[in-house]
Amino acid sequence: MAVKLDGTIAELLSKDPMVIKNQKTWYHMHTYGGWSKFFQDLQKGKLMGTRCPNPDCSEKRIFLPPRADCPDCWARTEWVEVEPVGKIYTFSEITYPGELFRAEAPVHLISVEIEGVATKLMSYLWEGTPEFGLPIKAKFLTENPTNTILDLCWVPA
Amino acid sequence: MIKFGAGNLRIPHFEKPVFAVAGGLTDFRKRNPEKNTCELCLEATRMAVEENDLKVSPEEFRRRVNWCVYSQFADHFGDQLLAAAKIHDYLGFDPLGNIEVKTGGATGGSSVLSACQAVASGYADCVPVVGWERMDEVTTKVGNSYIASAACKDFESELGWMYAAYYALMAQRYQYENQVPHETLAKIAVKNRLYAYYSPYSQNPGKYTIEDVLNNEIVSSPLTFLECCVMSAGAAVLIVCDEKTAFELSDNPVQITACCGGTHTLRTADRRDMEILLLPNETEETYKDYKTGRRKDWPGFSSFLAARMAAYLAYNMAGIKDPVEDLDVLETHDAFTISDIQTYEDIGLRPYGQGRDFVESGDCYMDGRLPTNPSGGLIGSMHAVGATGIFQLVEVLWQLQGKYDQFHGTEGLWTRYGKKKPDDWNSLQVKNAKRGCAISHAGTGSHVTCTIMERA
Numbered sequence: 001m002a003v004k005l006d007g008t009i010a011e012l013l014s015k016d017p018m019v020i021k022n023q024k025t026w027y028h029m030h031t032y033g034g035w036s037k038f039f040q041d042l043q044k045g046k047l048m049g050t051r052c053p054n055p056d057c058s059e060k061r062i063f064l065p066p067r068a069d070c071p072d073c074w075a076r077t078e079w080v081e082v083e084p085v086g087k088i089y090t091f092s093e094i095t096y097p098g099e100l101f102r103a104e105a106p107v108h109l110i111s112v113e114i115e116g117v118a119t120k121l122m123s124y125l126w127e128g129t130p131e132f133g134l135p136i137k138a139k140f141l142t143e144n145p146t147n148t149i150l151d152l153c154w155v156p157a
Numbered sequence: 158m159i160k161f162g163a164g165n166l167r168i169p170h171f172e173k174p175v176f177a178v179a180g181g182l183t184d185f186r187k188r189n190p191e192k193n194t195c196e197l198c199l200e201a202t203r204m205a206v207e208e209n210d211l212k213v214s215p216e217e218f219r220r221r222v223n224w225c226v227y228s229q230f231a232d233h234f235g236d237q238l239l240a241a242a243k244i245h246d247y248l249g250f251d252p253l254g255n256i257e258v259k260t261g262g263a264t265g266g267s268s269v270l271s272a273c274q275a276v277a278s279g280y281a282d283c284v285p286v287v288g289w290e291r292m293d294e295v296t297t298k299v300g301n302s303y304i305a306s307a308a309c310k311d312f313e314s315e316l317g318w319m320y321a322a323y324y325a326l327m328a329q330r331y332q333y334e335n336q337v338p339h340e341t342l343a344k345i346a347v348k349n350r351l352y353a354y355y356s357p358y359s360q361n362p363g364k365y366t367i368e369d370v371l372n373n374e375i376v377s378s379p380l381t382f383l384e385c386c387v388m389s390a391g392a393a394v395l396i397v398c399d400e401k402t403a404f405e406l407s408d409n410p411v412q413i414t415a416c417c418g419g420t421h422t423l424r425t426a427d428r429r430d431m432e433i434l435l436l437p438n439e440t441e442e443t444y445k446d447y448k449t450g451r452r453k454d455w456p457g458f459s460s461f462l463a464a465r466m467a468a469y470l471a472y473n474m475a476g477i478k479d480p481v482e483d484l485d486v487l488e489t490h491d492a493f494t495i496s497d498i499q500t501y502e503d504i505g506l507r508p509y510g511q512g513r514d515f516v517e518s519g520d521c522y523m524d525g526r527l528p529t530n531p532s533g534g535l536i537g538s539m540h541a542v543g544a545t546g547i548f549q550l551v552e553v554l555w556q557l558q559g560k561y562d563q564f565h566g567t568e569g570l571w572t573r574y575g576k577k578k579p580d581d582w583n584s585l586q587v588k589n590a591k592r593g594c595a596i597s598h599a600g601t602g603s604h605v606t607c608t609i610m611e612r613a
Contacts (some may be wrong), residue, residue, distance in 0.1 A: 005332050005609070014190060020508050021551060022236060022294075032311060033213050036182075051570035058160075059429075063427075065309070065311070065312040065424060065426065065427070072159075075177075087570075089330065089458070090225050090326045090327070090330035090333065090458055091326065091331045092322055092325035092328070092377045092378050093375070093377065093378040093478070094317045094319060094322040094325070094331055094376075094377040095375050095377060095378075096301075096319065096321075096376050096377070097301075097317045097318055097319045097322070097375075098299070098300075098301030098305050098317065098318030098319040099296070099298045099299045099301070099302040099318060100302045100315075100318045101315075101317055101318045101319070102315065105613055107317070107378075109317060109322055109325075109326060110317055110326075110423070111326055111330075111458070113425060118427075118429050119424075119426045119427045119428075119429070120425075120426045120428075121181075121312075121426055121460075122312065122313050122316055122326070122424070122425070122426050123316065124316060132333050136271060144313075148313050148315045149311065149312050149315050
């Protein structure tokens with residue numbers, strides 16, 4: 001019995017050199033795993049970080065982005081709610097984003113400094129003009145969440 | 158790891174001396190559909206073996222090889238898993254063993270490190286390191302998205318899918334803390350594109366003015382297009398050997414006296430404040446007033462701990478006390494103008510906060526104390542990521558061998574790549590260069606290698 005091709009072809013983009021179109025249309029099933037609670041709680045309007053419960057560990061501050069395990073002593077961390085206010089540590093207006101960006105450029109990217117947090121979370125400013133040290137508060141996209149880190153953004157406080 | 162234990166700061170050493178004898182490149186282009194990836198790698202290998210004055214025939218050389226290292230940043234771009242196996246076969250090296258190395262933008266430097274480790278341990282004595290990237294199968298916008306998948310895809314990639322923006326956040330903070338005039342940054346872009354003008358391999362050469370850079374369109378503030386590296390298709394090859402093999406193959410091999418790596422968090426966000434790790438030319442006194450005013454932390458967003466770590470190990474391994482004095486030529490990973498200034502500080506060309514002076518003093522130019530990126534760098538010449546760290550070391554090798562003119566000024570090379578050698582071509586050979594250095598760099602500083610080469 002002869003083989004039956006399914007009728008699809010690789011579209012020809014150039015005859016010489018011969019360049020064909022390799023179409024990619026599938027998706028990845030990506031898990032947030034132990035960080036899921038962070039993304040779930042953004043949709044409830046809560047900002048969650050993690051903290052190391054090991055009394056012998058020298059890092060007492062909060063990790064945000066959260067870590068399910070402490071990088072210093074490898075203890076499993078515990079979730080803590082973070083007061084969603086901070087200051088702009090740095091910022092940039094992105095004019096030419098890459099493919100897949102879910103917003104129209106330009107957008108102000110920011111890094112956020114939060115009291116008691118060991119890290120400086122990367123995020124974006126929903127509205128307003130960024131400046132160094134500007135007090136800001138979190139805004140949560142609870143109504144039409146993207147299920148990504150974009151569900152958290154900030155506005156001037 | 159914020160506090161170092163003695164084991165963490167152990168200075169590496171090679172059990173056997175390691176040498177480089179030959180290098181080969183393709184030219185670098187935005188798109189190169191005329192050649193498939195196997196052909197690009199073979200072209201660079203052929204140049205390394207046939208055009209570097211080796212004392213053996215290509216066939217004799219192939220019979221000496223006993224291990225290969227392959228260097229490609231992203232399987233995304235090549236769209237071919239296990240590409241190394243395909244290239245290894247195409248180069249005729251089966252059934253010898255090989256390994257493919259991946260550390261983002263520092264893949265080239267890490268691949269050379271892997272080859273050095275193989276030779277230094279006695280595992281192998283003749284190792285081709287073959288690097289490539291073909292970033293031309295996708296549009297530039299998709300390419301940027303692929304590169305941004307080398308940021309944290311859970312917490313950062315979604316914020317723009319654009320690495321230039323992640324660097325821009327660091328650049329803004331560096332500027333806030335150190336106030337470097339944009340003119341100084343522009344000078345780096347002008348210099349590297351001018352140096353690229355004298356290289357037949359370069360993708361984006363040109364005689365630009367500072368005003369051209371300042372008035373150029375913004376990618377992500379404050380970075381303009383002319384201040385960002387190119388995206389290339391191309392390949393680079395470096396031949397690494399033990400001492401006996403090196404002198405059998407070449408009359409002027411170059412010794413790799415150090416090749417060391419450092420790392421830091423993939424997310425810039427996660428960089429916690431710590432004490433500054435001091436290089437041999439610094440003391441605690443150097444930084445007694447550093448964390449004052451707007452500077453609250455180190456490395457913060459202004460410095461790359463990975464680069465500092467790599468330089469710390471490499472300088473101590475190679476006995477370098479003062480890099481500006483002790484080095485004759487330098488190739489940095491100038492992905493962006495401002496990250497180049499940051500790197501000057503991390504590798505001790507100037508103390509932290511004073512990197513701009515390396516440019517403003519004129520030290521970085523051909524007639525300065527430490528000519529930097531005579532290759533044209535990533536801004537002017539190429540960034541075919543897996544090839545980049547190897548390209549840098551090939552250019553340093555040729556400088557130390559006194560072969561800049563042979564590999565940049567030969568008319569036939571320009572015609573080989575379909576180009577015309579400029580009438581006002583200049584030699585960028587560093588006179589009597591004895592010791593060189595190359596910095597290979599990934600992410601926003603997730604991996605960095607520092608390699609020191611010396612004329613044997």
